[in-house]
Amino acid sequence: MSEVPGYVPHTDAEMATMLEFLGLGSLDELFSVVPEALRLVARPAGEAGGRRYLDLPDGLGEPDVLAEVERLALANVACTGWGVAPDAGLVCFAGGGAYDHEVPQVVPALAGRSEYVTAYTPYQPEVAQGVLQALFEYQTMVARLSGLAVANASLYDGASASVEAANLAAAVTGRGSAWVSTGVHPHWRATLATFAAGTGLDLTSAPLVGGTTSWKTPPAPAPAAVVVQHPNYLGCLEDLAAARRAADELGALLVVAFDPVSAGLVRTPGSWGADVVVGEGQPFGTPLSFGGPYLGLFACRLEHVRRLPGRLVGETLDARGRTAYVSTLRTREQDIRREKASSNVCTNQTLIAVACAIQLAWLGTSGLRELALRCARATRYTRERLLAIDGVEPLVEGATLREFAVRLPVAPAVVVERLADDGFLAGVVLGDEGGTGGDYGEGLLVAATERRTRSEIDAYSEALAKVLR
Amino acid sequence: MSGAVDGPQPGGRAASAPLLGRQAEPTVFELSSPGRRAWSFRSSDLPSWQAHELVPPEHLASEPVALPELSERDLVAHHTRLTSRQYSVDLGAYPLGSCTMKYNPKLADATAGLAxxxxxxxxxxxxxxxxxLELLxxxxxxxxxxxxxxxVSLQPPAGAAGELTGLLIMRAHHAHVGGSGAVRTKVLIPDSAHxxxxxxxxxxxxxTVTVPSDHRGCVDMGALRRLLDDEVAGIMLTNPNTLGLFEEDIAEIAQAVHEIGGLVYYDGANLNAILGVTRPGDMGxxxxxxxxxxxxxxxxxxxGPGAGPVAVTEALAEYLPGPLPVLSHGRYHWQTPSRSIGRVHGWHGNTLALARAYAYVLATGGDGLRRVAEAAVLNANWLRQRLRGHYEIPYDRPCMHECVVSAAGLRRTHGVRAxxxxxxxxxHGFHAPTVSFPLVVDEALMIEPTETESPQTVAALAQALIDIAATASPEDRHAPRGTPVARVDEARAARRLTATFDARGQG
Structure with missing residues (x-):
């Protein structure tokens, strides 16, 4: 037996006493209901003699576990920042739905409090006011960022939020298709396609022309939703008025996948008439994390609240008339509606939503605007430096804000590989999205967040120029 | 502010922290004080282009999005006070049936924090x-x-996402093998299912076609056989089921479903009960x-966040969501299976949660995992035995990792519900069990102590439940007392929906 037997506190003597209380002679007898032929044995010391056992190593002590996971962590090349020595990490110019923003220490300090970390879905509101109120505050901030009346308490990520938005639109309109801009993140579109196999949702693509979506050739029959990302995957600001018109002409809902950081500078999707707003909440409080857990933002007009997927927290009173919070409109949810539910979401991303709410409050009104401004400045400066290099061309001409795409005279994958040797994560390679490649042509998607300095950007553009020479 | 800075003004409440979370906490919006700030950024030395130089005029926001404005100190105080109003596993036993609220070892936190x-x-x-990739x-x-x-695919970010992924694999399999002309439209689910x-x-x-339970609380084999036809795509089972009972006929069930060309799906919600003892793959x-x-x-x-990986037989591996991490020629790379159903997540799944789970597997090991199941099942059976005579036990046979008891007797005698x-x-200082589920039991209390609660804690939990039954009175409808808030008015929350601070007073 290992020294740490599964964090089980029972001593052998205690186990024996408990078994005696049950009239059992051994732990094996607890499993007498499991047919003999299906049973494994404890791992034998010698030969198994034909008996099957779980073929995994014995448990390790904590220092050995930490040494092993640290070995794995050191086998990655992380991005620079707290905990990564500048000469050991990559200066990050990659975005494409995952951004290298600063996460202030106050976020892990608070979101890491074990009352938040080790609770579960607030089924007992009388002892869950902490999580419930934090989610209520999160919902309020997401609603304000999106410009819509109501936001849910989180979904898994931007991709899953897009799927739920399309399903909501289908339920509201009674229609079976969605018209999706090619400017929507290719992984999100791939996820939409995967789940459409079950719901039968028919997906039609609207092409990008000059960097923004063309809504000129609407599909027939009319779709449930017009889905657009703003700024889109190539970083271009979309014409949301045109998207709204397209939706109106078809009687469809307008679903806007927005960037919550850009919301510090640009008009809210709600102000353009969006019916549903989705987004990736990772930029607020979540490190790059190799892609998860991230945060699906989801907001909609009040008229659709009874079709809202996932949890929703509402304010109410307790029996003594004091303000209290509780999961509400529960009859929408899968555990009550069962096969009639329009979403199966149960466990979602509460802790990530709480982290998001903490970082948004840390930023405040002025900080969000400052963050968006700094990202836009860094991106503008990076773009000007890169376009000054011989052979670097903009991939598309549309106005960009926090990210942009360039065409290079050398294969982008090769550029990324070479620049890694110089200490840069040069960007996201376009056409490498798996399944949806070819939508944009070959290119490199480059993002610069508020963490990028002038000297980093200068060094990056010089390294790129050297590789292209 | 009107000159005065004392009294219940916004901002600056940090020094009056209530103990034990009995006092309501204002929202972060009420603590806001215009112009106050916590933020700071890296010095960047970049040209200071202004907003109108960076954003086309039609896109420029006319006014900034209003967010709370407070000092870091007030933000810390706010959330610290909120957490004082929150129960958690780290605080005490959390016997929420079917949710396996076991202790979360701190070494996993350290793992997720590695830069x-x-x-x-x-x-x-x-x-x-x-x-x-090696970790995955x-x-x-x-x-x-x-x-x-x-x-295995590690992409699904939660159990429900894993379920849907599994069903889409089922669908892809039937679409591919099809052929017989029969269209499979139905999936069987026991009436006790989540x-x-x-x-x-x-x-x-x-x-969905519902399969009834029999007098044992298990799948009714006769009813199952009558429901099986060539329109059935498969069956979804939780084993042990939501009554905490092992489906003893599982091999027979699997065989019957396979005989009509269906697939057998395992909902892993209750896997804790059988770790190292038996395996879904061996059950069919x-x-x-x-x-x-x-x-x-x-x-x-x-x-959340959780993670809901999906594992399949060799015959179904080609349908798994991709890309998958694979090892070949000594290097790890990404590969998408030939008939993959596609992506089910924006990236690679809830990866930092996966890293935590890997640390747990390393620390626990093959021997520890079996010990987990043994202690979980021992605790649940001890509790069931201890509660006998105090609560009705609807399916009174050895249970696995959780037991379901009924408060129907208390309702009859005292009007007290589950x-x-x-x-x-x-x-009594414990979190509550799962209530009113599974639906097949009247006034159900579904109790899962988990393996990480000591015998003393389980005994104290049992004693609390026994005391509650012994002192039951109609007054219990006004419980709880002494919690941060009293019984919450859920009906009012739905009737006068207030889901944001801005909707206050509009409900």
Whole structure:
């Protein structure tokens, strides 16, 4: 037996006493209901003699576990920042739905409090006011960022939020298709396609022309939703008025996948008439994390609240008339509606939503605007430096804000590989999205967040120029 | 502010912290004081272009989005006070049936905090992320061994996502092998199943057909056989089921479903009961999802993030969501299976949660995992035995990791319902069990002590439940007392919906 037997506190003597209380002679007898032929044995010391056992190593002590996971962590090349020595990490110019923003220490300090970390879905509101109120505050901030009346308490990520938005639109309109801009993140579109196999949702693509979506050739029959990302995957600001018109002409809902950081500078999707707003909440409080857990933002007009997927927290009173919070409109949810539910979401991303709410409050009104401004400045400066290099061309001409795409005279994958040797994560390679490649042509998607300095950007553009020479 | 800075003004309440969370906490919006700030950024030395130079005029926001404005100190005080109003596993026993609220070892927190894992971009080339890919392959291999399956996708971010992924694999399999002309439209689910099962079935494009339970609380074999025809795509089972009972006929069930060309799906919600004791693959299951936030100690986070990997037999491996991390020629890379159903997540799944689970598997090991199941099942059976005579036990046979008792007797004698028992238990300092589920039991209390609660804690939990039954009175409908808030008016919340601070007063 290992020294740490599964964090089980029972001593052998205690186990024996408990078994005696049950009239059992051994732990094996607890499993007498499991047919003999299906049973494994404890791992034998010698030969198994034909008996099957779980073929995994014995448990390790904590220092050995930490040494092993640290070995794995050191086998990655992380991005620079707290905990990564500048000469050991990559200066990050990659975005494409995952951004290298600063996460202030106050976020892990608070979101890491074990009352938040080790609770579960607030089924007992009388002892869950902490999580419930934090989610209520999160919902309020997401609603304000999106410009819509109501936001849910989180979904898994931007991709899953897009799927739920399309399903909501289908339920509201009674229609079976969605018209999706090619400017929507290719992984999100791939996820939409995967789940459409079950719901039968028919997906039609609207092409990008000059960097923004063309809504000129609407599909027939009319779709449930017009889905657009703003700024889109190539970083271009979309014409949301045109998207709204397209939706109106078809009687469809307008679903806007927005960037919550850009919301510090640009008009809210709600102000353009969006019916549903989705987004990736990772930029607020979540490190790059190799892609998860991230945060699906989801907001909609009040008229659709009874079709809202996932949890929703509402304010109410307790029996003594004091303000209290509780999961509400529960009859929408899968555990009550069962096969009639329009979403199966149960466990979602509460802790990530709480982290998001903490970082948004840390930023405040002025900080969000400052963050968006700094990202836009860094991106503008990076773009000007890169376009000054011989052979670097903009991939598309549309106005960009926090990210942009360039065409290079050398294969982008090769550029990324070479620049890694110089200490840069040069960007996201376009056409490498798996399944949806070819939508944009070959290119490199480059993002610069508020963490990028002038000297980093200068060094990056010089390294790129050297590789292209 | 009107000159005065004392009294219940916004901002600056940090010094008057209530103890034990009995006092209401203002919202962060009420604590806001215009112009106050916590933020700071890296000095960047970049040209200071202004907003109108960076954003086309039609896109420029006319006014900034209003967010709370407070000092870091006030923000810390706010959330610290909120957490004083929150129960958690770290505080005490959390016997919420079917949720496996076990202790979450702190070494997993340290793992998730490693910069070499947390600061890695998901689109970085595989050559730069070999450690991550090795970790994912290591976890997938371990989960395959634990479940007795051949291949694993780690992408699904939660149990329900894993269920739907499994059903889409089922659908892809039938579409591919099809041929007989029969269209498979139905998925069978026991009447004791979790609500996510039928919801996932609908989203998977199938129709739910309910299989009744028999007098043992298990699948009624006769009824099952009558429901099996060539329109059945498969069956979804939780084993042990939601009554905490092992489906003894599982091999026979699997065989019967396989005979009509259907697939057998394992809902891993209750896997904790059988770790190292028996495996879904050996029982005849084709598709398995796991809840790493239950069985593998990933903290539940107040309702996520979790992780819901899907494991399948060799015959179904080609349908798994991709890309998958694979090892070949000594290097790890990404590969999408030939008939993959596609992506089910924006990136590679809830990776930092996966890293936590891997640390737990390493620390626990094959020997420890079996010990987990033994202690979990021992605790649940001891509790069931201890509660005998105090609560009705509807299916009175040895249980696995959880037991379901009924408060129907208390309702008859005192008008006290399962919910009231749950609220009374909060007064005793324990979290409540799952209430009113499974639906097949009247006034159900579904209790899962988990393996990490000591015999003394389980005894104290049992004593609290016994005391509650012994002192039951109509007054219990007003429980709980002494909690941060009293019984919450859920009906009012729905009737006068106030889901944001801005909707206050509009409900």
């Amino acid at each position: 070499g894992l947390a600061r890695v971009h998901p689109a970085a080339p595989a050559a730069l992320t070999q450690g991550w 392959v290591g976890l997938g291999t371990s989960l395959a061994e634990i479940t007795g399956m051949s291949a 609500g996510t099962n039928p919801a996932s079935v609908t989203l998977g494009g199938y129709r 299951f084709d598709i398995v999802h796991l809840n790493l936030h239950k069985t593998f100690a990933v903290p539940h986070g107040g309702g 919910t009231d028992v749950a609220k009374r238990l909060l007064e």
